Amino acid sequence: MNSLDYTIVGIYAVALIFIATLVSFNKKGTKKTAEDYFLAGRSLPWWAIGTSLIAANIAADQIIGMNGDAYAFGIAIATYEWTAAIALIVVAKFLLPVYLKQKVFTMPQLLSQRYDHNVSILLAILMLIMYVMVILPTILWLGAKAVNNLTGLDLIFSMVLLGLLSLAYSLYGGLKAVAFTDIIQVTLLILAGLFVSYVGLNAISDGGGIVEGFLILQSEFPEKLDALLPYVSKAEDPEAYANYVKLPGIWVLIGGMWIAHFYYWGTNQYITQRALGGKNLNEAQNGLMFAGFLKLLMPFVVVLPGLIAVSLEGTVIPSLEGDRSRAYPTMLSLLPNGLLGLTFAALVAAIVSSLASLTNSLSTIFTMDIYGRNRNPNDESLVTVGRVVGFIGLIISIIVAPIFLGNLESAFQYVQEYMGLFSPVILFVFLSAIFLKSSTSKSVLLGAVTALIAGVGLKLYVASTDESLIEPFMHQMAISFVLAFLVNAIFSPKTENKKVFVLERSDFRTSKLFNFGSTLIVSVIVGIYIYFDGSF
Numbered sequence: 001m002n003s004l005d006y007t008i009v010g011i012y013a014v015a016l017i018f019i020a021t022l023v024s025f026n027k028k029g030t031k032k033t034a035e036d037y038f039l040a041g042r043s044l045p046w047w048a049i050g051t052s053l054i055a056a057n058i059a060a061d062q063i064i065g066m067n068g069d070a071y072a073f074g075i076a077i078a079t080y081e082w083t084a085a086i087a088l089i090v091v092a093k094f095l096l097p098v099y100l101k102q103k104v105f106t107m108p109q110l111l112s113q114r115y116d117h118n119v120s121i122l123l124a125i126l127m128l129i130m131y132v133m134v135i136l137p138t139i140l141w142l143g144a145k146a147v148n149n150l151t152g153l154d155l156i157f158s159m160v161l162l163g164l165l166s167l168a169y170s171l172y173g174g175l176k177a178v179a180f181t182d183i184i185q186v187t188l189l190i191l192a193g194l195f196v197s198y199v200g201l202n203a204i205s206d207g208g209g210i211v212e213g214f215l216i217l218q219s220e221f222p223e224k225l226d227a228l229l230p231y232v233s234k235a236e237d238p239e240a241y242a243n244y245v246k247l248p249g250i251w252v253l254i255g256g257m258w259i260a261h262f263y264y265w266g267t268n269q270y271i272t273q274r275a276l277g278g279k280n281l282n283e284a285q286n287g288l289m290f291a292g293f294l295k296l297l298m299p300f301v302v303v304l305p306g307l308i309a310v311s312l313e314g315t316v317i318p319s320l321e322g323d324r325s326r327a328y329p330t331m332l333s334l335l336p337n338g339l340l341g342l343t344f345a346a347l348v349a350a351i352v353s354s355l356a357s358l359t360n361s362l363s364t365i366f367t368m369d370i371y372g373r374n375r376n377p378n379d380e381s382l383v384t385v386g387r388v389v390g391f392i393g394l395i396i397s398i399i400v401a402p403i404f405l406g407n408l409e410s411a412f413q414y415v416q417e418y419m420g421l422f423s424p425v426i427l428f429v430f431l432s433a434i435f436l437k438s439s440t441s442k443s444v445l446l447g448a449v450t451a452l453i454a455g456v457g458l459k460l461y462v463a464s465t466d467e468s469l470i471e472p473f474m475h476q477m478a479i480s481f482v483l484a485f486l487v488n489a490i491f492s493p494k495t496e497n498k499k500v501f502v503l504e505r506s507d508f509r510t511s512k513l514f515n516f517g518s519t520l521i522v523s524v525i526v527g528i529y530i531y532f533d534g535s536f
Helices: 003-024 034-042 046-057 060-073 075-094 096-102 107-114 117-151 155-170 175-204 210-220 238-246 257-266 269-276 281-297 304-312 324-334 339-371 380-405 411-435 441-463 473-491 512-531
Strands: none
Touching: 003 155, 003 175, 003 339, 046 175, 046 269, 046 281, 046 339, 060 075, 060 117, 060 238, 060 304, 060 324, 060 339, 060 411, 075 096, 075 257, 075 281, 075 512, 096 107, 096 269, 096 281, 107 117, 107 269, 107 339, 107 411, 117 155, 117 269, 117 324, 117 339, 117 380, 117 411, 117 441, 155 339, 155 380, 175 210, 175 281, 175 304, 175 324, 175 339, 210 304, 257 269, 257 411, 257 473, 269 281, 269 339, 281 512, 304 324, 324 339, 339 380, 411 441, 411 473, 441 473
16 A cells, blocks of 8 residues: 555545534534434434445455455355345344334343343343454454555554544444445445456456456356355365355255344344334335345455455465465455555445444443433433443453454354354344243243353364264254243243233235345345356
8 A cells, every 4th residue: 555545545534534423413402312322313214224234244354254264165155145135134024013113222122121121131231242252353353454464554553543433433423423424335345345356357367357257267166156065074174074164055044044144133233223223114124125135245345355366366466375364455456556545445444334333232232221221211321321331342342352363263253153152042032022922031031041051062062072963053053042942932831921012914014115125135046046056
């Protein structure tokens, strides 16, 4: 990077803070309420919800981590993006109507309506631990590594800079500032990612165009273009077996990955907060559908550059020396100065957007579910506490990031596996609250604790064996999830709980536009898996 690139990045940072401040101004004589700060005054349109969902989701663990995993074991990693589009549709149709009907600020608040404070607090604590100890540190660490690769800045200093930039535009404005600046950030992110893929494919074909470049990539590395990894025993091929454990073939379509998806897109405050801030149910549902369409594009940004690096390594781009996390930053070396700065700004955009979203969500959960449980939502102290908690959470994450992630080969898989301890628990509790009319606080707590203990136990068991049928963490998630429901069924009374949500068939009706868009998304994904079936 040269002075032109740094100037572009600087202009981007200043513009981001300016726009966020502009959209966050209060009308004269008014002050921010908790609803204004945490839910953007419930005024977000569908396009803001959709783009903000993707901006919150696509962070350093996606861009750096998934491109690195694509470099290591191919296009199969894109299944996280493609199947997420289907999960978004299901969440929009079956979960979102319940959330908006109950008018909650946070996901744990929904549980306090259905069960009691004990269940709500348990989920709030689990979410806070996951945000501060797993997700935030991963985004900070991978983002700092990307900055270090391109600029040479120290890793800790890079994390501090990224954290300060995210706070500079989100701490004052809250969700509204985050959501509306996300529109700019997602646009920049997608265009930059597409351009990197274009340059890379054109380099493979030696100027013959992107179609020829892709066909060459496909013919030279067919094993990298298989959407479902075949099973290979550890004795036969240890490396292929290690890849299979991360993405266990057909089981990614019929197994535990759906638990991860429905937890992440349907019960995770970090994500659902955007939908909770929607103008109405129809806007929120269309926002999730729009995010589903954007998900179909994301492999061009978070997967394809890593695949291209396989073909160009050692010739057009330098050797990665076994460090998969360098795949995307090294691909950026193909760009001319100026465009390099713009693309680097897009990478920074993805990082700070996710940091801002996470800090806003963890402050929302702590403030509304722990500190402000019995307070008036219009209490001005809630906004102040939210800002302080967001700042403290970010500081803790900066401290723990190098401790937990310093020697990891794949930080993206680290996030998935350790979220896999919590996601079956959290998803079980919410599905029980919404759809099981006889579940009680006692039965759901017993089920949740069972799932958590089972998850830890299975992980320890697998770590002590050489090869096991349940080694893929997705299988472990499925087992924990099923155990939770079995325990809940054993300890649930046969009578209907008095606090059950009153839901009607009409609550789950969706518009013709939503139905058409959802059908189109599913059709495209089916076509993708038919094409990338490993038999070209």
